[in-house]
Amino acid sequence: MNYQYIEQLLDRYWNCETTLEExxxxxxxxxxxxxxxxxxxxxxxxxxxxxxxxxxxxxxxDKRILAMTEEKQAVEAxxxxxxxxxxxxxxxxxxxxxxxxxxxxxxxxxxxxxxNSTTVNVTDTYTKKEDITAKIKIIDHTRSEAMAKTDSLxxxxxxxxxxxxxxx
Amino acid sequence: MKEISFKxxxxxxxxxxxxxxxxxxxxxxxxxxxxxxxxxxxxxxxDEWSAIQNMETYSMTICRNLSLDAIEKKERLxxxxxxxxxxxxxxSRTQDEELMKQQQLNTVMRIIGQLPEKQRTIMxxxxxxxxxxxxxxxxxxxxxxxxxxxxxxxxxxxxGSVNKES
Numbered sequence: 323m324n325y326q327y328i329e330q331l332l333d334r335y336w337n338c339e340t341t342l343e344e345x346x347x348x349x350x351x352x353x354x355x356x357x358x359x360x361x362x363x364x365x366x367x368x369x370x371x372x373x374x375x376x377x378x379x380x381x382x383x384d385k386r387i388l389a390m391t392e393e394k395q396a397v398e399a400x401x402x403x404x405x406x407x408x409x410x411x412x413x414x415x416x417x418x419x420x421x422x423x424x425x426x427x428x429x430x431x432x433x434x435x436x437x438n439s440t441t442v443n444v445t446d447t448y449t450k451k452e453d454i455t456a457k458i459k460i461i462d463h464t465r466s467e468a469m470a471k472t473d474s475l476x477x478x479x480x481x482x483x484x485x486x487x488x489x490x
Numbered sequence: 491m492k493e494i495s496f497k498x499x500x501x502x503x504x505x506x507x508x509x510x511x512x513x514x515x516x517x518x519x520x521x522x523x524x525x526x527x528x529x530x531x532x533x534x535x536x537d538e539w540s541a542i543q544n545m546e547t548y549s550m551t552i553c554r555n556l557s558l559d560a561i562e563k564k565e566r567l568x569x570x571x572x573x574x575x576x577x578x579x580x581x582s583r584t585q586d587e588e589l590m591k592q593q594q595l596n597t598v599m600r601i602i603g604q605l606p607e608k609q610r611t612i613m614x615x616x617x618x619x620x621x622x623x624x625x626x627x628x629x630x631x632x633x634x635x636x637x638x639x640x641x642x643x644x645x646x647x648x649x650g651s652v653n654k655e656s
Contacts, residue, residue: 336649338642342620363652366594370602373595374618377512378505379522387504387526391496391533 325358332364494539500532503546506619507553513614514557514607515564524560528553550629554611561607601651609644612637 331348334340340348351357352368494500507528511521531552532545542548602610608630615621615629623641627634 336645338638338645342622345617346620363655366591367598367648367652369591370595370598371617374509374513374614377509379508379525383504383522383526384501387501387529388497390526390530 325361328361332361494542494545496533496536499545500529500549503549504529506546507549509618510550510553510611510614511557513610513618514554515560516603520560521557524553524556527556531556544628547625547628550615551631554629558607597655598648598652601648601655605644605647609640609647612640613644613648616641 328348328351331340331344335345335348349368349372352361352365353372357365504525507525508521511524511528512518515521515524528549532549539545602613605613611630612626615626616623621629623634623637626637630637
């Protein structure tokens with residue numbers, strides 16, 4: 323079998339003139355069982371390179387790394403949770419503040435109303451009193467008129483009294 | 491633009507990152523820690539993911555920088571880099587074949603381990619991860635000609651050592 327191509331490739335390999343594909347051909351060639359004697363000295367080198375590609379980390383490594391990243395994520399989630407956990411208190415405080423403010427305003431408004439209404443009542447009563455006084459005046463006036471009438475009647479009474487029966 | 495998911499787009503890069511970190515630090519546990527740090531760094535930057543053009547290149551740059559920091563720290567403490575390197579045996583072969591294969595692999599590993607970090611990393615990215623010169627340049631923040639020069643030096647050293655060993 324002619325190994326000229328492989329020998330050529332080898333020469334170019336040591337001189338760094340091979341492409342990645344050609345280097346792969348060399349590795350495949352030297353990984354087979356029957357390498358000719360005059361090339362056997364290089365077989366160990368390419369075999370060594372092949373074994374190095376097998377170097378891998380264990381399965382537990384993945385788990386450990388993922389656990390570490392999840393742990394970090396969990397810690398971050400916690401900080402977010404903390405703020406969200408505090409948020410309802412702020413909301414509650416804000417609601418309480420709003421309620422208190424509204425309550426306070428309402429209370430003041432009611433108090434003002436109450437004062438106003440009493441004044442109105444007072445004024446009302448006052449006017450009523452005036453009305454009453456006015457009415458009383460009117461009544462007084464009519465009464466005095468009536469009294470004056472009765473008086474004039476009284477003066478006439480003797481004439482009335484001069485009833486024939488009484489006279490008798 | 492497509493939304494990047496950590497589980498589907500970032501986490502699957504872990505093996506590439508691991509191999510890169512392993513190539514630089516030459517220590518499995520340390521490489522695993524570096525990949526973990528790289529992924530957590532990426533996770534923490536998730537708000538900026540949309541601004542990242544190529545997540546793989548970006549993550550490999552972070553991983554390389556963390557690996558370099560780690561070996562620099564070790565060098566300061568004067569700890570040998572390759573003391574804990576070990577390859578897992580392939581049980582599919584017979585014992586003799588297995589032993590010989592293992593010896594050959596160890597030889598190659600030693601040769602590559604002796605390369606300067608820059609050459610080692612470039613070789614890793616090219617030969618094992620199948621990256622183009624431009625991608626390697628982007629990951630390592632160097633220019634393409636620098637990548638080629640360093641790869642050439644690395645391959646020539648490997649060739650010299652392989653020929654010497656045989």
